[in-house]
Amino acid sequence: MIGREYIPQVYFSDVFQVSAETVDAYGAFDVALVNDLPLFVDPFLLFDSEDDKYKELHSSIIRYLVFLRDRACADDLTEGNITHWLLFKEVKQNWLGFSKAGNRGTGLGRTFANALARNLRSVFKNFGTETLTSSSHIEKLSLLNGGVGRDHLSDFTTNLIFGFLLDYTEKFAKTHLRPDQYRRFRLDKVVFDYDTRRWKSAYFDLPFFEGDFVLLTPKDMLTRDESWINQGDLIHQFTQIRKSLPDSFLRSQVDEHFYSQIDNFSSAEERKEAVLRTVEKYPDVLDYYILNKEENAPAAHALSDLKVNETHVQFVENVKELIGDHLSKTAFYEVGDSYDECHQRIAYLKHVIEDNDGYRLFYLKGVPMKRESDLQTLFRLTWFRTTYDVNSEVNNGRGPVDYKVSRGRKDACLVEFKLASNSGLKRNLAHQVNVYAKANETSKAIKVILYFSDAEREKVLKVLKELCLEKCPDVVLIDASPETKASGSKATSSD
Incomplete structure (x- = not known):
């Protein structure tokens, strides 16, 4: 290859020979088909979207979680039901997430499924019936130390909107790709039937790359690092939330529980654990935190737009320049x-x-x-x-x-x-x-x-x-x- 120029094929637009402008105009992120990029779906952006389809997606996520909550409270989460309702494969074909090599992450295993079932029976048993916030939020499940981390939440959310992403990608393929660039796939767990209480499969024509399909994701539902509602932010804002609780009795209970666990010599980690134990004891605090995030929703979109644009510059534009201008020659x-x-x-x-x-x-x-x-x-x-x-x-x-x-x-x-x-x-x-x-x-x-x-x-x-x-x-x-x-x-x- 010395002395000859090699045209690199790193990004979706490169591999499928469509312009990056076409992918961008469609609204999708031009993913790298070499390695995951550090982006994921933020369900809050679906909740606060002006797009009715996104709002419907968020409602469908909450409906499914309420179904799981009802089954958990009714002790109907048998091992078999947990396997079917809570165990999902990682959607690695979107090439987004936390993997540093390739597109294989940890996925949603039995530990996640059992943790979610346990939380829905206990601290989140009122999920779906909150009165303080305008909606329930799936992110609430990751605010405590209960085995449901941000990577799990991202994978779970992607699985629950899997059908939408498949349809979104199929429409792009049939409009912008040659017929030899996509193939027909039968995918499991696409639509949930509440009458039979079973997930159903469906067929889609999708871009084909190295033995598997590729999934496109709209940029306006993506963010980087943390969702708008996240544990780190909850801990950071805990003092402000605690002081602004309108219920004086709840405020005094929260103060007493929190301060009984720390002293002037407590480390940052000890204070963090004290915050999480306190909000687990008084979960109404979570709703006040989420209410504040709802009231500041416009900032969520501005921040996610900034993060996605920065990711595009850092991992797409700059890398294309590095590879195209230097390494490939x-x-x-x-x-x-x-x-x-x-x-x-x-x-x-x-x-x-x-x-x-x-x-x-x-x-x-x-x-x-x-x-x-x-x-x-x-x-x-x-x-x-x-x-x-x-x-x-x-x-x-x-x-x-x-x-x-x-x-x-x-x-x-x-x-x-x-x-x-x-x-x-x-x-x-x-x-x-x-x-x-x-x-x-x-x-x-x-x-x-x-x-x-x-x-x-x-x-x-x-x-x-x-x-x-x-x-x-x-x-x-x-x-x-x-x-x-x-x-x-x-x-x-x-x-």
Whole structure:
């Protein structure tokens, strides 16, 4: 491939040969068919939408949860019913979520199903009959520590609007794709029949890619990181909510319960747990919190629009520029030994970042990236054309490693990404990769460290000197500072 230009096929529009403008005009997010992007459906955006179809979707979600609540309170959630009503496959075909490699997440397992059934019998037994808020909200189920986390909520919501997303994607396929680009699929759990109390299957014509279908999702129901109603925000606003409770008796009860669990020396984690135990004891507090979120609904749309646009810039526009202008025109996508392949890709990525303005990939509105998960996702997107298996969070008994690049058991290399600002960088360098390498039966492990300023660079160099790693070829520093880059490599592990 040296000397020849390869046209990368990373995004939906690339793979299916439609313009990105066509996908955008349809209202869908142009997903990367290499790796999940950190977006998910926010059910609050369905609730507060001006689109009647979205409102109907939200109503259908609440109706199903009320059905589950009734079954839970009637002790009708047998193992068989839990399997049919609460166990869902992960909808990995939308290529959205929390996976850092590929599109396979944890999905909705038995633990989630049992936790949801338990909560609907107890603290959420009034779900669907709230009088303070204008509607019930599925997000309420994730506000307590009960086994229903934000990733579970996202997967569950996507499953409950699965039929809509299938229909939405089918209409795009039949309008904008060639007949040979889509195939007919029979999908389970598309529509719920309340008369028979069973999920029904249906057939759809959907875009076909590498043995599976692809699902499109409207941008205006997506957000990033957290839904508008979320546990972190509840904890952050707890003091304000507690002080503004109109019922003085409830307010005094909440105060007494909360303050009985903490003192002046309590840690942030201890205070968080005290908040969650208090709202579990007095769940009316949740309704006051949700009421406040309803009253500030316009901000939810503004914030989600901002987050989705930023995600598009960071993971679509910037990556397309990186791949199209630099990586696809070089030997970057040649194949070799996994260790050499990783070093080659990292070295060229370093060259592009430091010498060809590729550092801009790690900035958004002038602010440097400060999340290692974003760095890891961006790196994975550059592996769109490889014969190697690229897996993230591989855990072989000693904890997860960022990436394991392999071809069979005998050819494997581990890659760890860290930001120089990471407070645990020294400890990680001293122990983590060697432990991971031993657990994964390979001696090949590379550490990549990204820094954004001279101060961060000096911090890293000091750590490397203390650990006698200054000349280690498997510790690679990348300079992503915005200052004018010197020619050649400015920041190598041998500095």
